[in-house]
Amino acid sequence: MNNEAMFLLIHGARIIDPSQGIDQVGDLLIVEGKIAQVGRAILSGQLSEWTKKKMETLDATGLIVCPGFIDIHCHLREPGFENKETIATGTKAAAIGGFVAVCCMPNTDPPLDNAAVVDWVKRKASKDGVVAVFPIGCITKNRKGEELTDFAELTEAGVVGFSDDGAPVMNSQLMRRALEHSRTLGLPIIDHCEDKALSAGGIINEGRMSDKLRLKGIPAAAEEVMVARDLILAKLTRAKLHIAHVSTKGSMELIRRAKEETIPVTSEVTPHHLTLTETQITSGPPHKSLNPNAKVNPPLRTVEDVNALIEGLKEGVIDAIATDHAPHTSADKNCGLEAAAFGISGFETALGCLLSLVHQGKLSLVQLISKLTHEPAKIIARNNELGTLKIGVPANITLLDPDLEWVVNSHNFVSKGKNTPYEGYRFRGKIMATIANSKLVHIDDSLVIKQSNAAI
């Protein structure tokens, strides 16, 4: 396939683009890398001889074509933790997951707390990355929660928001200042909500499972008190607050009330918090041993929480789905549950597990695609050419088969992180191809791109 300037006709797919209310079977035409026509069948007579000569075709009958997925929360680990992931491996894994753009968290070494490091990541991403990479800058220097970073300098360097990720700002006055600064720049504070005193030493959700296994729990309150505090501060400052990986029913209800009060808040939920519960910790092989790959922060919660999160997503209380892709080495995970790192490698399983919600009738396909495309695009508003199939924008497209079955085998992951709680799961639905910034960055072996002359 000629990746220089893409001329591609995607035939006969169901095209879903929530940004324009499109859901119809038809063709999608890409000319010189840009979306040229969407929807109806494209006839040979409509194309110039020159275009026809260059055109390649892809028969997408039975497939879904939609805007490329956007992941507003992931960990690419570079610089500093290249043993866990690199920008090269992480973005390749993202492409396999259907993502055309990812926002990477600043908990690297050094952390993304100044323009020079952000610049380094951007340059590395344009060299090694196969999908767009948008860095998130730190709120405080060295993520220590003591002194604010230079928000203006980081904005100039190109960050899409500010976060101290897993080291949330405990000082409320500093958080107020952070919100005030971010407001002047129009970027969101991306908030990992966790009261570290309440969660200290915790491994899994505090509740029936932690009691049964005699493991130290992380209470829902550790998340909810911080959600409540920061919603109050967002109300005070009128700054954009984005709540990361909402995991409890209580947090969802707090966000619902805040939205009713028109506090400027958005939120995200992960695929794992939508599909797994606290019992997953006992799913380790061979005899239901404790599974470090189900250890994640915030922890997997209860069925009641999962159901509330799905409802919240449907109702728009939760705006977007983000993977929180957190790759770790096997050594970081297989060192006893207490010492094991928190996190799930999420890019390559996201669609498979999320489609289970569609197949079970809990979410519509259009809703799911909206939460992976149009909605996250609005949250990282720095690039308005993403999350849409509007005519004239560079092609950022995901093709998926909603019914193709496959079994998760982490040995086949392109990500260095094999830490998945979905090992051995049979999923129905697979990413078939990903086009990022007008380049084909992933294609399933079963799809064939042909020279067009025969087809049009």
Ligand code: DOR
């Ligand atoms: O499970 C998690 N892993 N939660 C976080 O907040 C951080 C992440 C990581 O960096 O591994």
